[in-house]
Amino acid sequence: MAVRKRFDALQTLRFILFLVVFGEHSGFYRLIGVPIFFEISIMSVFLMMSGFLMFYTYSERELSLNPVDNAKFSIGKIKKLYPLHVETALIQLAFVIFFFFDYFKTNPEGFGYFSFRVGVNLALLQAWVPNLEEYTFFLNGPSWFLSVMLFAYFLFPYIVKLLKKLKTIRNGVIAAVLLFTISFIVTILVGSKTGYLDSEFFIWFTMNSPIMRTTDFILGCIIGFIYVERRKTADIDAKPYSKGLWTFYEIMSFLLLQVFSVFIVAGVYLVAGDIGIALAYCTVGLPCLIGLPILLVCIYGRGYMSKLFSWKPLVYLGDISMYTYLIHYIYTQLWAYLQDYVFGIDKSDPRNIYMVPVEFVLTIGTAILYDKFRKKRAAAAKAKVVRPIEGQVEGA
Template sequence: MTATQEVTPGNLSSLTGLRAVGMLFVFVAHGAAASVFADKGVAAGYNTLIDNGVLGFLAVSFFFVLSGFVLTWSARPGARRFWRRRLLRVFPNHLVVLVVSALTFVAAGETIRLVPAVANVFLVQNWWPDADLMYYQLNGPTWTLSVELLCYAAFPLLYALVNRIKPGRLWFWLAGVGLLALAMPLLSEPFLAGYGPSKVFGVGSWPQQWFLYFFPITRSLEFVLGMILCRIIQTGRWVRVPVVVSALCVLAVYVVLYFLPQNFVFAALYPVPMALLIGSVATSDLAGRSRVMNSRLMVRLGDLSFAFYIVHIPVLFSVHAAFAGEWVGYANHYTRTQWNTPTGIAFLVGAYLLCVLAAWVLRTVVEIPAMRRWGGSRTRGTSGLSRPKAPGPQLQA
C-alpha cells in the first residue's frame, strides 16, 4: 500500500487463525508447569523452550495487541452497545467456568479465600499489588480479562483520541507507544525493585513484577498500540512487510529475551514485533495472499480461542490430577505425576484436544446463546472479520 491508498473491504480470517497459534503457545507454556516428563533431560529441554514463561508471555502480548486492532477495525457507533457486547462476551463464559472451578476446589478440600475469590468474580484482581489476589484465584488465566475490561471501558475515548492522530504521524505514535512499553522496566526500577521478593516468577520484587506484567494500565499500552496499527492500515500508511519477515522479527525477539533480565521478559519487547506480525497478516489477507492461517481448521480453532483460554488451566491440571488418582485444587499446587516421554507427549496432546472439546461446548452452550439473546444481533465467528465501506462492519469482534 502507498500512503495515498485507502483499504478496501476484505476478509481478515487469517487473524482468527493466528489466534489458534497464540492459544497453542499459551497451552504449551502452561503444559511445562504440569511437569509431566520423568526424563530430566526432556523436562529441561521443555523448560528451556518456554524459558520461564517467555512463550506464554509472548502469546499474551499478541492477544492484547490483536484486541486493540480488531476492536478498532470493527468499531461501530454506540458506546452502550459496545460495552454490552463486550461484557456479554466475557462474563457468561467466565462465570460458568468459575463456578465449576469453585466446585472442584471444594471437592478437593481446598479453602476458597473470600477476598481473592470475590476479586476474581468481578475481574478486579489486577488492580492492587497483592500477591494473594493474583495467586489464589479460582481460574488464574482470568487476570488478562481484568486488563481487557479496562481497555473496553476506555475504548470509546481511546478510539476518539486515536482517530484524531493525523495519518502522517501514526507511525511516530506507534513507535512512541512501543518505546514507552520498552521503557517500563527502567521506569519501575527506582521505585519498585526493592520492595520484597517475588512470589510468582522468582526474580525481582513482586510489586515490580505486578506493575510490569499484571497492572492493567501498563498492559493497556499493547492494546493502544494495536489500535494505532489498525489506523495505519485503514489510512493506507502500512509499509509492506512480508509475513515471513515479521515472523522472523518475533522469533528474533524471542531468542534475545533469553539473554535479558527477567523484567524485560514480561512484556517490554513484544508489542512492536507483534504489531508488525499482525499488520503483515492482515494486509496479506486484504491482498488475497493468505493460504495457511485462513484454512477452515485454523479459523474454527481461532473462533474457539477465548473459550479455550478460559477452560484450559482447569482442564489441564484437573485431568493431570485425575490420572494421578488425586483430586487436587490446581490453584495452590500442581500434581507432579510424571511419565516416560511418549506417554507425556500423548498426555499433553490429549489434554489439548480435551480443552478444544470443552471450549467448543462452552462456546456452543454459553457464549453464542448469550450473545444471540442479549447482544443485539446474531453472533458469528470472527472468520468473517471484514470492513465494509458503509456504514461499518457487520461483525462484532
C-alpha cells in the same frame, strides 16, 4: 469486504497463539526442555490484535464519551465470554474445595477472605490486585486477560477520539514511539523502587496490570489508525506483490515469535542480566516488536501461509479460541491437582507428556460443544422475542 472476511488470517492467528499458551500451561515446553521466554509476547499480540480490530471496526462510528455509556460498551464487549468465565471459575472453585477441604476446617477465619477473593474474581477485578497467586491467577487463571480487556474497552472511545486528532500516519508513528518511551520510563521507575524481577509487584505491574497491559491494546489501535489512514490515501489492495516473498515474510515472522525470541531474550540476559530482561521484556517494547511482524503479515494476508490461515476449519478454531483459552486451564489444573494430591507424580516426569494431547482434545471438544450450546441458546432467546411480535401482527 466484511471485516470478518478480510481478516480471516487474524482469526486463525488467535488459535496459533492459544497453542503457545496451552503449551506453557500444560507443561509441554518444560517436558521437552524448551525455555519459555515468549509467552508475554503472545499476550501482547492478543492485545494488539484486539486494538487493531476494534479501531478498524469502530473508527467511523459515533462513540459516546460518557463514562456510564463507556462502561456499558465495555461490558457489552465481553458479555459473550462472561458466562463462560463464571462457569469455569466455579468449576475451579469446586476443585479447590475438593482438594483443599482440610484448609477450611483448620482455618475458619480464612473462609471470609477466600470468599472475598472469589467475589473479586467473578467481578473481573483480579488483575487490579498486585498479588499473583491469591488474586491475578486465582481460580481460572487466564481470566485475568478479561479483567484487562474490560478496562481497555472502557478506554476505547477516548483512544479513538485522541487518535483521530493525529490526522497523519507520521503522527501515528510518533504516538507509537512516545508510547514505547513512556512505558520504558515507567518500567525503570517502578523497577528501581521495587527490585525488578525480584519483586512480585514489578512482575504484576508490567505483565498483568490493566494499566500497563492496556498499552499493548493502545498500540494495536495506533496500528489500526495507520492502516485505515493508508487505505484512504492509496489502494493498497491493487498494488502488485509477490506471494512467494510475502510467504517468506510470514515464515520469518512466525519464527521470530516462536524461536528467535528465545535467543533475543537470552542475549539480553547475557549482556545485562535480570535488569536487562526487565527493561526490554516487561515494557511494551520487545514483546510488541517480536509480535508485530506476524500481526502485520496476517493483516495484509498476501502469502501462502495467510491463505492457509483462511481455511474455514482453522478460522472456526480461531473464532472459538477465547473459549479454548478459558476452558483449557480446567483440564491442565485438574491434572496438576491429580499429580500432586492423588498420584504423587512429579511435574517433570516424562510420562506427563502423554497427558498433553488428552488435555488438548478435551479442551477443543468442550469449546466446540460450548459454542454450539451458546448459539442454540441465543437462537432460542431470539425466537422468544420475535414470537410475541408476530402474534400481535397476526392479531391486528
